[in-house]
Amino acid sequence: MTGAGRHTIVVDLGYGDAGKGTVVDLLCADGPVGAVIRFNGGAQAAHNVVAPDGRHHTFAQFGSGTLHGVPTHLSRFMVVDPLALAAEAEQLNALGVPDPFGLLTVDAQALLSTPWHVAANRLRELGRGAGRHGSCGMGVGETTAYALCHPDAPRAGDTLDPARLRHRLAAVRDRLTDELGELGGPPLDEVVSVFRAFGSIVSVVDGPSTLRRLLETGRCVFEGAQGVLLDEWFGWHPYTTWSTTTFDNAETLLAQAGHEALRLGVVRTYTTRHGAGPLVTEDASLTAALPERHNGTGRWQGAFRVGHFDAVAHRYAVEVAGGVDALAVTHLDVPDRVPELAICPAYTLAGPSGSTLDRLLPGRRGDLAYQERLTALLGRARPARLDRPAHWASAIGALLDAPVLIESYGPSLTDKRVLGGALAA
Incomplete structure (x- = not known):
């Protein structure tokens, strides 16, 4: 060693x-x-x-x-959340970090958390009522659980392949909606656009x-x-x-x-x-x-x-x-x-x-x-x-x-x- x-x-x-x-x-x-x-x-x-x-x-x-x-x-x-990451980069820029994304590399195999994972996380926790487990409500556990069941769970490397990214994001939305009902959240096209921008700005490696x-x-x-x-x-x-x-x-x-x-x-x-x-x-x-x-x-x-x-x-x-x-x-x-x-x-x-x-x-x-x-x-x-x-x-x-x-x-x-x-x- x-x-x-x-x-x-x-x-x-x-x-x-x-x-x-x-x-x-x-x-x-x-x-x-x-x-x-x-x-x-x-x-x-x-x-x-x-x-x-x-x-x-x-x-x-x-x-x-x-x-x-x-x-x-x-x-x-x-578990990487591109939407939350973009917001954090803006905050760091305001604190005097000139190019936060320039300081970042992301393993292509890292799981991506989506707005539908977040919504499903919150619905499940609300459904537990007085027996709530405690959650940050950010969809991290939901993303991990989804990936255990679905080998096509979206990963950071998918942001470099537009067709595969769209297919995998749509699958998350549809499967979780079928299981839990209407989840809300932004339209698929908007999420695809933001995640593709993530792949073009961040070094996926x-x-x-x-x-x-x-x-x-x-x-x-x-x-x-x-x-x-x-x-x-x-x-x-x-x-x-x-x-x-x-x-x-x-x-x-x-x-x-x-x-x-x-x-x-x-x-x-x-x-x-x-x-x-x-x-x-x-x-x-x-x-x-x-x-x-x-x-x-x-x-x-x-x-x-x-x-x-x-x-x-x-x-x-x-x-x-x-x-x-x-x-x-x-x-x-x-x-x-x-x-x-x-x-x-x-x-x-x-x-x-x-x-x-x-x-x-x-x-x-x-x-x-x-x-x-x-x-x-x-x-x-x-x-x-x-x-x-x-x-x-x-x-x-x-x-x-x-x-x-x-x-x-x-x-x-x-x-x-x-x-x-x-x-x-």
Whole structure:
């Protein structure tokens, strides 16, 4: 293997929103980075970056190093939404990025999300009523599910073949309409036109050769989306995403090119999640004390919920992700402002035994029945106790059995501390 230690994979060890974007921004500022490579999810990502000069952008499909001029490669594991991508490019241009699309390459095999996928996603979630799973409403899961059933699902490379593109887009519209009824959305001709424009503006490339070139040319940062506790196979089913949120996709891409990377896990000093699903350490007083401008209640995601640092759940995330080499701990400014904030090292389970649990046993990949049982178990769990550490970063590192490489005390890269020297290899 070559390149060991040169590249970095950034993964959230919670339910998302831990600060992957701000960590990637720091990595891209600390020495030259050849590219940010996105390896899961799609336009539902919301990675907030605040530059030292006050510019703010919520990155969705572009990599979070874009404000530094670092190119983005969207790998074959991404679900690409051309309409959302165009809107994001306009926002970046307004922030002073002169040619966002010039910084972008897209693997020809990446799936394309359409307005009909988005509409179907929302209809299904509405149909669940009080049993909603939680969704960003962006059609990412719907696009993935459609592709599993239909080998002719539209991909980025289809935008270079007008006839094939039209045929495949019409098939999406017609099949989903037949299943769910009228979906609305723009006319087929309009969608075809926009997607063809995407293919003419963006560099749609052969993924393996492009990735190999990027990895050989310079240090790369692999930017994950969502969090391990939402993983399609290891999250609390059914409150999960249709995406592999561990290091797996990134390491598949790296291995195919003969490279390795540092595995960097990101956690906050407190545990949060959007919408439905278990959050054992949830505390309404913390939710009230820690509102977030960019993480409010969403129509599709639901409410933003806050709890004490859940060491049990985050240890589980580390285990199912295959371990981490280092941690980035964010929101370290919060404990001083919120004296009641604490760490939960173990659960107590409701029931006759009242047993205590400090480890969640991982199941087998693909065993969703087991994941449902874990979800039910978490519904009975409560914090066994809450501890207030003297030094938060070192306490979290000890609980997760990994060294802390980055401490973050605020939104900008100037609010970060890198421990043990420079990040660049």
